[in-house]
Structure formats: structure tokens, C-alpha cells
Amino acid sequence: MKSLSHPSINDINLEQILSALSEPTRLAIFKELYSAQDEKNCSSFSSLGQKNNLSHHFKTLRECGIIYVRIEGRKRCISLRNEELNKKFPNLLKVIYDNS
Structure with a gap:
């Protein structure tokens, strides 16, 4: 099974998180996931944009x-x-x- 790399918790920094969430589509993805408090299929975000753009946003959120x-x-x-x-x-x- 293919897997993606994710940063360790020690490599995550506040600046990267805030920078990633300053983009409206990524903030919308975050808000949907936070309110669901559960795993979601990437196709459930199709209303937020085109597949290739969403892939970029998912990658940015994953890498930070x-x-x-x-x-x-x-x-x-x-x-x-x-x-x-x-x-x-x-x-x-x-x-x-709560503040977005």
C-alpha cells in the first residue's frame, strides 16, 4: 500500500500552520474537518474547487x-x-x- 510522508510532531511549527491556514480554501478544508471531528474522503471537498487545486491544498496542509x-x-x-x-x-x- 502506498503511503505519504507526514512531518513528525517535533517538526511542526506554528508559523507554517498559520501560513497554511491564511489561504481561504485551506481554511475552509480545516473548518470542515474540525466540525466533523472525523475522517473525510477527499471527494467530499469537491464544492471547494477543482481536483488539481484541492490536491495542492491537501499537500500543503499535510506537509505543514x-x-x-x-x-x-x-x-x-x-x-x-x-x-x-x-x-x-x-x-x-x-x-x-472559533475565530474564523
Whole structure:
């Protein structure tokens, strides 16, 4: 099974998170995942843009450590790294969600 690389929690920094979430589409992806509090298929975000643009946004969010992408056959399942990020940056995701 193919897998994607994800940064370790030690390599995630606040500047990268805030920079990634300053883009409206990535912020919308974050908000959908945060409100769902569950894994979502990447196709469930199709209303936010074209597939190639969304792929770029998912990659940016994954590389800065906000999301985890799991490949299951032809599907990509996306989830927030909520628990890990809350350990490093307590309540950061809640504050961003509540104020955006």
C-alpha cells in the first residue's frame, strides 16, 4: 500500500500552520474537518474547487502537519491531527476554528 510522508510532531511549527491556514480554501478544508471531528474522503471537498487545486491544498496542509492523509485503494481519507497538535499547541485549533 502506498503511503505519504507526514512531518513528525517535533517538526511542526506554528508559523507554517498559520501560513497554511491564511489561504481561504485551506481554511475552509480545516473548518470542515474540525466540525466533523472525523475522517473525510477527499471527494467530499469537491464544492471547494477543482481536483488539481484541492490536491495542492491537501499537500500543503499535510506537509505543514495539520492533516493526516491515509490512502485506501483509490480513496484518500483525510483527518486533522487534532490530538497531536493539541499536545504541542494547546487549544490552537479550537481558537482558529472559533475565530474564523
